[in-house]
Amino acid sequence: MIAKKAAKREQTDVVGCPQCDWVSQRTELSKREHAECPRCGYFLEGAATRHHTLVAIAAAALVLLLASLQVNFISYSVTGSEQSMTLMDAAWQLSFFHEKVLAVLVLLTVILIPVLYLVSLIWVYSQIHNSGSNRLNRYFLRLMEHLKPWLMTDVFLLGTLVSLVKISGLAEVRLLEGFWGFSVFVVLLLYVYERAKRTPIWDYYMATSRPNIHVQAGMTANEQDLQTCPLCHALNAKDADKCYQCTEPQKTAWWRKPGTTLALIFAGAIMLIPAHWLPVMETVRFGNEQPATIIGGVTELWQAGDRPVAVIIFVASLVIPVAKVLTLAVLLLLAQRQTPAIVQNRLLLFKVTDWIGRWSMIDIFVVAILVALVRGGTVMSVYPGSAAVSFAAAVVLTMLAAMSFDTRLFWREAHK
Incomplete structure (x- = not known):
């Protein structure tokens, strides 16, 4: 399970892995915890x-x-x-x-x-x-x-x-x-x-506005015609010119x-x-x-x-x-x-x-x-x-x- 501590701003509930393309769900992280991709172990994020x-x-x-x-x-x-x-x-x-x-x-x-x-x-x-x-x-x-x-x-x-x-x-x-x-x-x-x-x-x-795309955890972004941004791990449409x-x-x-x-x-x-x-x-x-x-x-x-x-x-x-x-x-x-x-x-x-x-x-x-x-x-x-x-x-x-x-x-x- 992928997790993340809540911020003051709205969050997305999924995150992509730039190393293996796996899409995972996010929940809250407690202090000193961190989130890794369940498929390849890539470090995705930590607590604030x-x-x-x-x-x-x-x-x-x-x-x-x-x-x-x-x-x-x-x-x-x-x-x-x-x-x-x-x-x-x-x-x-x-x-x-x-x-x-x-x-x-x-x-x-x-x-x-x-x-x-x-x-x-x-x-x-x-x-x-x-x-x-x-x-x-x-x-x-x-x-x-x-x-x-x-x-x-x-x-x-x-x-x-x-x-x-x-x-x-x-x-x-x-x-x-x-x-x-x-x-x-x-x-x-x-x-x-x-x-x-x-x-x-x-x-x-x-970003205040996100693309209207359907994302499902437990699959790769490529299988859903999506792409994972290598910098912020956000999920974008396959034909997107830049990360939203x-x-x-x-x-x-x-x-x-x-x-x-x-x-x-x-x-x-x-x-x-x-x-x-x-x-x-x-x-x-x-x-x-x-x-x-x-x-x-x-x-x-x-x-x-x-x-x-x-x-x-x-x-x-x-x-x-x-x-x-x-x-x-x-x-x-x-x-x-x-x-x-x-x-x-x-x-x-x-x-x-x-x-x-x-x-x-x-x-x-x-x-x-x-x-x-x-x-x-x-x-x-x-x-x-x-x-x-x-x-x-x-x-x-x-x-x-x-x-x-x-x-x-x-x-x-x-x-x-």
Whole structure:
């Protein structure tokens, strides 16, 4: 049984699952309860939380991020020379070395997108009782949903720690105010993200008029000539151009077609070839250039005794990208060979593959940190390698492939 705590506004009594297309009934939720799809276990909604608390924590996180940009992040000293970097330098120095694509990617995923997400959340949750701003609020709610997959501050923080391990044996490293402020910001952002995901926010911005359609629980939306909105889970007519509740365009069948997913998988696989063949960064020590591939960096860390870090880089940069390409390709090609007994296993495999894909960005963030921090001329400097853009492209393409993967095919093919 699907449930939800009553809001002040009128509610619909059914909700669709964007993962398996099942339509379920809704009832009230008590505190700390949440609702899952009875067919596939997809998290649909949770009980209401205190909106003012969420806004306050989001505002504190935003202030911490902006403050972290104003002070030094990390410093290191070697042979009497000391260098320091700010958080913004992680993107700025990449741009200085003509790696503008990487610079924009780091700037977006670490700074701009988190800022946009928090600003949108603060606006939406602070305007809940203002009925005159529904259209603008729906826009910000849609923006929040689209930004979620690209919040990578936690990946960047882990990449920072890996960077420190890589250079700790060559120089004295100090963590400064910017690092600690950013670390607290990441914790607050993750908390806000999880709490917002569990709050039935759409109840407060429900459309006053709904389409005149008959919906029955216990069936799929497709069987009733309906479609489930992937953002707000509202049920719309099959031929609807946009969702009546959140105004998200619904004519996106091309995006979730197997052909689109397969093309993105293939493109990502092609990008992995130069990403692992060419050097991802180059280190200059006393005038000697030392190019390093991804596997070369893993080997160096292992031989230096930093085996836990070597394992992290090996899994994130080698195992995960290759495994994600192979897994998505196999799941897509075998979609027409489903049986009810194996659908749940394949869905679990897809969920794990989708979740771990973003962690492959660790290597890109390691390069960004080292390029920004280690700038000692011929004494010791780090420069981005030609493989960095290819690897970043492979990560982005495989993430897009997972987003375009239509998991509803599992059940449709299994019940043919």
